[in-house]
Structure formats: structure tokens, C-alpha cells
Amino acid sequence: MVLPWRRRRDKTVSAVELTIPTYFRCPISLELMKDPVTLSTGITYDRDSIEKWTGTGNNKSHGVERIPTPRIPISPPEVIDICAGMVAATRRGDAKKCVELVVKVMILAKESERNKRCIVENGIGSVLADTFEYFTRFAIDIHENLLKEILSTLAWAPQLTQQGISKLKSTNSLHCMALFLKDEDLLTRRNTISVLKELVCADRDYVDRLAQIDGIQEILFQILEVPICPNATQACLVVIHHMMVFQKATGVQIISKFIQMGLIPLILELLVDGNRSVCDKALAVLDRTCSTKEGREIMYENALTIPLLVKKIRHVSDAATDLSISIMYKLFSGEDGSYNGVIEAVKLGAFQKLLVVLQVGCGRRTKEKITQLFKMMNMCRDKIDCFESYVGSKYLKAPN
Known part of the structure; x- marks a missing residue:
């Protein structure tokens, strides 16, 4: 038995439904349109209905052309x-x-x-x-x-x-991402190294957890050796740099392991034609390798080292300039410093570039390193034929 009040309610609802204007209904589904779109014909349809209709082959050949709408x-x-x-x-x-x-x-x-x-x-x-x-x-x-x-x-x-x-940074998550860094799909590798970059930048403790994964250095080296894209290369360099700087227990050992794999020649190759971001990050990694005697010795032996460092001064970015000067300072100073490297730098125009950096302005630490480099160059003046022609005699004083 249906109560009278219930009947009245049902009739009211039906009456309301019948008052919906027909132009609010989709001509295809005859239902109330939720996301109306208007075609070039001027007729409006519900988006889902017209997309299904055109998807079945009803396209331009039947006089209807789909027009993208926001x-x-x-x-x-x-x-x-x-x-x-x-x-x-x-x-x-x-x-x-x-x-x-x-x-x-x-x-x-x-x-x-x-x-x-x-x-x-x-x-x-x-x-x-x-x-x-x-x-x-x-x-x-x-x-x-x-x-x-x-x-x-x-x-x-x-x-x-x-x-x-x-x-x-759970053990399971880290091992999964390490596995995906070796995946055959390049897109997967790119996405994974991008996520790792964000994580090591956000949490230094993540670096320690990452460094504990067996074979992670070899995996990262492989990404640099077989490039995926510039963004992946940049991300990989950031991860390597953080491992060298922030790994608490074995930072020096990590640097040594990367060096033994052949990281320095690989980084120098990246500097030859890398974009600004790649160069900045590659020089940051190279600067860390110079903190070890092993790294400096390998850099001395590579013919690209000094020419590339001199070229990057005032050529890429302020960060690249500071890093190039820092690397040169580390290479030329100390007991294992190379006078031959200083002489080569002078002949390649390093003196004039460093002078411009001072004139334009730089940070205190960079200024101090430039001052020391000038002293080293001045001490080598007797070993360079026509020294004044390379640097200009008015800028140098006789060595003490």
C-alpha cells in the first residue's frame, strides 16, 4: 500500500524531471549533459558522448570534425x-x-x-x-x-x-629504484634518476642509505657513460656529487671508486659540449675529485684538463667560473702541484681571464684563489719564453 503523501512526492519529482529543457540534453545520449561542448556546426553535445561517437569512425568524412575545447x-x-x-x-x-x-x-x-x-x-x-x-x-x-x-x-x-x-628510502624502495636504473626502458631510467636526485637533495640521510646498495656506483657510472638525455645526465651528476660530499663514513672511498672506474675522463668529455647545467654539475663533481691526490694525478695526465678549465672561465656561468678556478687552484697548489700545468694555463690565456673575473667581481674565496694563482704564474715567468707577450708585463712584478 502506498500512502497518499508518497504519491504526491513521486508526482512532484516526475514533474520536475519533465521541466528540464531539451537543449540541456545531449542529442546523442538524450541524458542531461555534464560536460557540454559545441562543435563547428553549432550543435552542443555531452563530451563523453561525442568522443565515443567520433571514436567509432564518425569523423570528418561524415561532415563532423572534432575541435579541441578546454x-x-x-x-x-x-x-x-x-x-x-x-x-x-x-x-x-x-x-x-x-x-x-x-x-x-x-x-x-x-x-x-x-x-x-x-x-x-x-x-x-x-x-x-x-x-x-x-x-x-x-x-x-x-x-x-x-x-x-x-x-x-x-x-x-x-x-x-x-x-x-x-x-x-626504505630498503625495498631503494632496491627497486636501483633495479629500475638498469631497466631496458630509457624512460624508466630517466624517471628513476630524476626522483633520486630530488631525494638526495631533500634529505642527506638518503645519501647514506643509497650508498649502501651494492653496485650503485657502477649503475650511476653507466648512466653517464651511456647518456639517456641531458636531464638524466644532470640528475646523475647531482646524485654522484651528493654521494661524494655527504656520505658520512666512506666519502673518500666513494671518490676513489668512481675515479678508478674512469669518471674523470668521462666528466671531461661531458664538459666539451655539455649545456650550461651539465657543465655546472660536471665541474662540481670534478672539484670533489680534486680533493684527493689520486684525482689530481689523473687530471694532470689528461690533455683536456687545462684547456677545458681555462675555457670554462667566464664562458658558461658564474658557478662554472668559480668551480674552474677552484679546480685550477687545487691542481697547482700543494706538494704535488704542477708547474707545467701553470705554464700551460698562462699560454692559454688564463691570466687575462682571471684578471677580468677580478675586475667584474667575485666572491671572497674565489678572489683569494685568484691571488694565489697569480703568484704561481709569476713564479713561473722565467720558464716561459716571451712571458710578457702572454700576460702583459705591466701586470706582473718580479718574483721575490
């Missing part, structure tokens, strides 16, 4: 809903749903920079880090697709909370 930007609540769905799916161990949500994030991010910013600013990075760590507890090949999709997203959405970073 989608509604994603909002913070929508991103939060996606994050909540990801957390729930991870807790259930539902890898399929996680892949679906990660792909959805990627699609939304590609639509606009505004979408990308909204996604990054609303916590997707830390949620993905948690999902990544969870699924690395199982056999990696089972969830390989999901793990790679997450790294692909983290490569452009690197903002992580401390909790997110801690998830990605």
Missing part, C-alpha cells in the same frame, strides 16, 4: 578525493585500482599547467610514495607497471613530506 580545471577537493582513493586502494592491496588512479593523475596533469600545480600542491607526491613503498614489499615484477607509473609521476611531482621521503 576542460574544466581540476580542483583541490578532486585531488584530495583521488589521494583518498589511492590510500584506500593501497590498504586493500588493489594494484589495479592504483594504476587506474595514477593514470588518471597523469592525464589530468597533461591537460594544463594549472592542473599540474593543483595536483602537486595537494599532496599527491607523499601518497604515491606510500603506495610505491607498499608494493615494493612484493615481487617487483608482479607490480612493475604500477611502480614505473608512480616513478613517472613522481618525476614531475617531487614535493614530498618527510614521511613520504622516509617511505622512499
